[in-house]
Amino acid sequence: MNYHQYDSPIFRMACQQFDQVADFMEIPEAARNRLKMPKRALSVAVPVRMDDGRTEVFMGHRVQHHLTLGPTKGGIRFHPDVTVGEVAALAMWMSWKCALVGLPYGGAKGGVACNPRELSLGELERLTRRYTQELIPVIGPQVDIPAPDVGTNEQVMAWIMDTYSLQMGYAVPGVVTGKPVLLGGSLGRREATGRGVAYLISRAMDTIGLVGSGATAVIQGYGNVGAVAAVSLAKQGIKIIAVSDAFGGIYNQKGLDLMKLDAYVAETRSVVGFSEADPISNEEMLILNCDILVPAALERQITEVNAAKLQCRILAEGANGPTTPEADAILTKRGDVMVIPDILCNSGGVIVSYFEWVQDLQSFFWSEGEVMDKLYRLLEQAFIQTLNLAKKKEVSLRFAALSLGIKRVHDAKVLRGLYP
Numbered sequence: 001m002n003y004h005q006y007d008s009p010i011f012r013m014a015c016q017q018f019d020q021v022a023d024f025m026e027i028p029e030a031a032r033n034r035l036k037m038p039k040r041a042l043s044v045a046v047p048v049r050m051d052d053g054r055t056e057v058f059m060g061h062r063v064q065h066h067l068t069l070g071p072t073k074g075g076i077r078f079h080p081d082v083t084v085g086e087v088a089a090l091a092m093w094m095s096w097k098c099a100l101v102g103l104p105y106g107g108a109k110g111g112v113a114c115n116p117r118e119l120s121l122g123e124l125e126r127l128t129r130r131y132t133q134e135l136i137p138v139i140g141p142q143v144d145i146p147a148p149d150v151g152t153n154e155q156v157m158a159w160i161m162d163t164y165s166l167q168m169g170y171a172v173p174g175v176v177t178g179k180p181v182l183l184g185g186s187l188g189r190r191e192a193t194g195r196g197v198a199y200l201i202s203r204a205m206d207t208i209g210l211v212g213s214g215a216t217a218v219i220q221g222y223g224n225v226g227a228v229a230a231v232s233l234a235k236q237g238i239k240i241i242a243v244s245d246a247f248g249g250i251y252n253q254k255g256l257d258l259m260k261l262d263a264y265v266a267e268t269r270s271v272v273g274f275s276e277a278d279p280i281s282n283e284e285m286l287i288l289n290c291d292i293l294v295p296a297a298l299e300r301q302i303t304e305v306n307a308a309k310l311q312c313r314i315l316a317e318g319a320n321g322p323t324t325p326e327a328d329a330i331l332t333k334r335g336d337v338m339v340i341p342d343i344l345c346n347s348g349g350v351i352v353s354y355f356e357w358v359q360d361l362q363s364f365f366w367s368e369g370e371v372m373d374k375l376y377r378l379l380e381q382a383f384i385q386t387l388n389l390a391k392k393k394e395v396s397l398r399f400a401a402l403s404l405g406i407k408r409v410h411d412a413k414v415l416r417g418l419y420p
């Protein structure tokens with residue numbers, strides 16, 4: 001099949017993963033493209049009045065992967081490399097992820113090709129509002145519900161909610177998740193992905209008999225997911241020996257003082273230059289000797305070049321798509337690294353986004369304890385199901401997780417049938 005406008009390394013990677021699982025599960029050939037190809041994609045030109053008076057046009061996209069189980073759900077990314085192919089791959093992974101953890105959603109993703117760090121606050125707000133305006137025909141609490149991703153945050157979600165609500169004429173908190181608590185956001189949403197990553201790491205440690213106290217972790221990407229995961233791991237007694245961001249990495253074998261590091265990052269907006277650590281490159285960091293490696297930045301970081309050199313015992317994929325299929329094959333063959341696959345590992349974010357949406361629809365809000373309790377219960381269930389299937393079929397955890405997710409979407413499509 002020709003992938004047309006989605007064709008890109010990352011979309012091909014998502015399709016390759018799907019095809020391998022479809023072969024294994026013997027999904028009929030006729031059903032495959034229907035499962036794989038995104039239902040809808042909207043690409044929009046987003047004109048923005050810049051502070052210097054110029055009008056700059058940015059390209060924005062939103063891809064909705066399938067509509068079989070409910071509205072679609074997925075983050076919005078502001079990053080210079082955003083393309084419709086990347087967005088489509090991320091939307092597909094969201095579908096398998098939602099199905100794996102039992103949420104009544106299809107996957108979606110959106111993004112604008114821009115560098116948010118180079119925009120003033122006013123420019124960022126105008127870009128967000130215009131992009132939202134262009135998406136109004138395809139988003140809504142019963143249609144498609146965006147959330148934060150790389151380069152977007154609670155403030156961006158608040159602007160999306162406001163723009164949509166102004167068009168409707170009344171407040172519609174359920175149109176986005178990951179918004180501020182005051183506007184109908186959920187307690188625990190901001191921390192959900194990182195805490196979920198740490199929870200699953202502790203379950204993986206139990207599985208392979210690794211003890212928390214004294215264990216070491218390396219985290220690539222010190223943003224929302226990476227920084228929260230770091231704090232949660234440190235609370236389990238794990239030493240964070242290296243972290244990085246888009247500007248570089250830092251390393252201290254004795255363990256980084258995260259309180260001091262967070263204060264430093266709040267001031268400088270980067271980990272680079274932190275005085276109590278040495279600089280380290282991205283390449284070196286990924287192959288450091290450690291117990292736990294958490295890629296929590298972008299896709300395609302663990303590749304055929306470095307997979308054989310990884311020295312960790314657990315690879316916890318906080319990011320979406322950090323491991324290429326070639327690297328995955330190397331790791332599966334090695335058999336000494338437990339890979340917690342992305343669609344399971346970072347699913348805490350969409351789980352609490354789902355809780356936020358449910359709370360918004362009911363206008364009835366839960367305590368943080370209730371949110372976390374429900375989150376860990378869903379994660380535990382998905383972890384056990386994935387582990388059991390992997391053991392039973394003698395496949396990797398990624399294969400098992402994808403199989404569970406893809407099978408549920410396939411079964412739902414069979415039950416609904418094909419119209420007309």
Ligand code: NAD
Nearest residue numbers: 149150151193221222223224225245246297319320346349
């Ligand atoms: P973020 O923008 O808050 O943080 C991303 C971090 O990665 C930043 O510190 C950035 O500087 C860093 N980074 C970018 N390029 C890098 C590089 N080449 N090397 C090292 N660091 C680099 O984004 P986030 O929300 O934390 O998302 C991170 C990953 O987690 C993405 O893959 C995203 O899709 C995934 N994810 C996020 C959520 C969520 O709730 N935010 C949920 C599920 C999955």
